Amino acid sequence: MAKYLISFPSAAMVVPDGELGAVGRDAHAVIDEAKAASVYVFGGGIDEDVPPVLVSADGTVAMGGYPWAPTLDGGFTVLELPSRDEAVAWAARIAKACRCDQELRVFGFDPQS
Numbered sequence: 001m002a003k004y005l006i007s008f009p010s011a012a013m014v015v016p017d018g019e020l021g022a023v024g025r026d027a028h029a030v031i032d033e034a035k036a037a038s039v040y041v042f043g044g045g046i047d048e049d050v051p052p053v054l055v056s057a058d059g060t061v062a063m064g065g066y067p068w069a070p071t072l073d074g075g076f077t078v079l080e081l082p083s084r085d086e087a088v089a090w091a092a093r094i095a096k097a098c099r100c101d102q103e104l105r106v107f108g109f110d111p112q113s
Contacts (some may be wrong), residue, residue, distance in 0.1 A: 026097035043077035
């Protein structure tokens with residue numbers, strides 16, 4: 001089975017006033033279903049109140065991430081599933097709950113991890 005990253009950037013989630021509570025409940029319900037189906041690995045969101053740092057090989061720390069890379073923010077869920085078709089189906093359920101499109105990526109298998 002492969003692990004799939006289902007994610008969205010913060011800017012994609014545009015929720016009308018008064019709907020944020022319902023989005024939270026719906027999203028948590030889908031995650032509860034994934035846990036019950038034993039496909040949930042982990043999930044969460046990038047804490048945008050804590051700025052990233054870039055750590056070099058010698059341990060030097062610089063504020064910010066890679067200057068040339070897009071900002072990493074938003075939410076994500078990792079599920080372990082037997083097929084891409086099932087990953088697409090779960091991503092659709094999460095998209096419906098979150099009221100925004102989701103990106104779907106598969107993690108490459110590393111036998112030493």
